[in-house]
Structures are given as structure tokens and as C-alpha cells.
Amino acid sequence: MTMTEFEASHTETREPILKARNLVKTFGRVVGLDGVNLDLYPGEVLAIIGDNGAGKSTLIKCLTGAEVPDTGELFVSGQQVHFKRPQDARVHGIETVYQNLAVSPALDVASNLFLGREERLPGPLGSLFRILDTKGMRRKAKEELTRLGISTLQDVTVPVENLSGGQRQAVAVARAAAFGSKVVVLDEPTAALGVRESNQVLQLVRDLRDRGLPVILISHNMPHVFDVADRIHIQRLGKCAATITPQSHTMTDAVAIMTGAAKA
Numbered sequence: 001m002t003m004t005e006f007e008a009s010h011t012e013t014r015e016p017i018l019k020a021r022n023l024v025k026t027f028g029r030v031v032g033l034d035g036v037n038l039d040l041y042p043g044e045v046l047a048i049i050g051d052n053g054a055g056k057s058t059l060i061k062c063l064t065g066a067e068v069p070d071t072g073e074l075f076v077s078g079q080q081v082h083f084k085r086p087q088d089a090r091v092h093g094i095e096t097v098y099q100n101l102a103v104s105p106a107l108d109v110a111s112n113l114f115l116g117r118e119e120r121l122p123g124p125l126g127s128l129f130r131i132l133d134t135k136g137m138r139r140k141a142k143e144e145l146t147r148l149g150i151s152t153l154q155d156v157t158v159p160v161e162n163l164s165g166g167q168r169q170a171v172a173v174a175r176a177a178a179f180g181s182k183v184v185v186l187d188e189p190t191a192a193l194g195v196r197e198s199n200q201v202l203q204l205v206r207d208l209r210d211r212g213l214p215v216i217l218i219s220h221n222m223p224h225v226f227d228v229a230d231r232i233h234i235q236r237l238g239k240c241a242a243t244i245t246p247q248s249h250t251m252t253d254a255v256a257i258m259t260g261a262a263k264a
């Protein structure tokens with residue numbers, strides 16, 4: 001057995017956390033996804049790249065319950081799942097941060113982390129009067145940030161509108177990564193950020209990966225992709241044209257595959 005064959009068989013024996021087979025999604029006559037396979041393994045950053053209209057958004061929407069594929073199969077830790085809405089994916093620990101951040105600027109960091117899963121005080125104060133356990137949530141928010149290695153958010157009582165763009169992105173990522181998530185999907189997390197802030201977010205992605213949380217990252221920014229990705233899924237015309245690594249291919253190779261000028 002050659003090394004490559006060994007690596008291939010070794011890869012196949014690992015169980016992907018998230019596995020998609022033959023996903024097809026059409027919009028009337030437009031084919032968004034044309035039989036796409038994807039595997040996400042524990043502790044890896046998988047980037048998805050491709051030209052405009054190549055199917056990147058449609059692919060992550062199908063993986064995260066925002067769209068329902070026409071045909072194809074999805075598996076989480078080997079178990080087949082059928083996501084009808086984002087909540088179904090969330091139940092399986094798949095959290096998504098979309099480009100237009102779902103953070104509430106007027107609320108503080110802790111409240112943002114607990115958005116949609118607020119905790120109330122124990123006893124009648126909570127059950128009868130619906131009073132929030134602000135202190136408890138702040139304590140748990142700090143614990144989660146420490147666990148995730150997010151050091152850019154020191155004070156969880158600061159309103160998000162007072163934070164920098166990179167810190168806001170960190171709040172959104174923390175929210176997606178906190179509380180037992182299994183997979184974090186990030187759609188263009190550095191698109192609106194400057195160099196320093198982008199680097200902070202890329203470091204955050206690495207930290208999540210190093211803590212065992214796999215990340216799917218959609219990005220148009222090749223240097224960012226090559227900086228942080230373990231593997232790169234290249235979408236072209238609704239199909240996966242190739243899955244490469246920063247070691248196996250250069251950025252120029254990746255762009256050539258993306259545009260159809262070269263094959264993998």
C-alpha cells in the first residue's frame with residue numbers, strides 16, 4: 001500500500017461529524033447544488049470557496065436547515081438527519097453565523113450569548129415573575145468565553161454597540177460555539193473587517209479548532225482561507241470541483257480550479 005492509499009483508507013475510517021451525500025437543490029430552472037458531497041471531520045477547519053453563484057451559500061444553507069435539499073442525504077455523527085429549519089440543525093449542535101451578524105447591539109455581551117436561551121431566577125421569581133438570572137448568565141458567559149479561549153471580550157457587561165467590529169464578530173462566533181455546539185459554520189466572518197480585526201477572528205477560528213470544535217468557513221479571501229483552513233472544498237457551477245489542502249495546492253491553483261481553468 002502506498003502512503004497515499006494508506007492516507008485515503010485512514011481518512012475513510014474516521015467518522016465525519018457532518019456528512020453530506022449527493023445534495024441537489026434547484027430553484028425553478030436554476031441548479032444551486034448539483035450532487036454535492038461534503039465531509040467535516042472532528043477538529044478541522046474546512047473552507048468552502050467558489051466564484052459568485054457557485055453554490056456556497058446554498059450548500060451551507062442545506063447543511064444548517066435554512067434550505068431543504070430536493071434530494072440527498074445528511075448525517076450527523078453517522079446518524080441520518082432531515083433538517084426542515086435552522087432549529088433542527090441547532091438541536092444537533094450545528095450553529096451558523098451569517099454575514100449580517102445576528103447580534104443585538106443594545107444588549108451586553110452576556111445577554112447576546114444567551115439570546116434565545118435566557119435563564120430565569122430559580123423559584124417563583126423566575127417561574128412566576130419571569131425575572132432573568134442576569135448574574136448567573138454573566139458568570140456562565142465568562143466561563144464559556146474562557147473555555148473557548150476568547151480573550152478579546154474581557155467585560156461581558158459591555159453593550160455590543162460599544163465593541164469593535166472584530167469583537168462583535170467574536171460575540172457572534174462565541175454565541176455559535178458556546179453551550180455544547182458540535183459544528184460552527186461561519187459565512188464570510190472577515191468580510192467587513194480590517195487587517196487586525198480579521199487576524200483576531202482567524203485566531204479565534206484556530207482556537208475553536210484546537211479545542212476540538214470543527215469549523216466550516218465560507219470566504220472569498222484566499223489568504224485567509226489558506227492561512228486557517230485544513231482542507232478546502234472548491235465549489236464550481238453547483239458541484240464540488242475538488243477538495244484540496246493548503247499543502248497540496250497553491251492559491252493560484254485554487255483560483256484556477258474555481259474558475260475552471262484547471263482541474264484538481
Ligand SMILES: Nc1ncnc2c1ncn2[C@@H]1O[C@H](COP(=O)(O)OP(=O)(O)OP(=O)(O)O)[C@@H](O)[C@H]1O
Pocket residue numbers: 027030031032050051052053054055056057058059235
Ligand atoms: N432563493 C433562490 N432563488 C433562486 N435562485 C437562487 C436562490 N438561491 C440561490 N439561487 C441561485 O443558485 C445558484 C447558487 O447560489 P449561491 O447563493 O449558493 O452561490 P454562492 O456561491 O453563495 O454565491 P455568492 O458568492 O455570490 O454569494 C445561483 O445561480 C443563484 O442565483
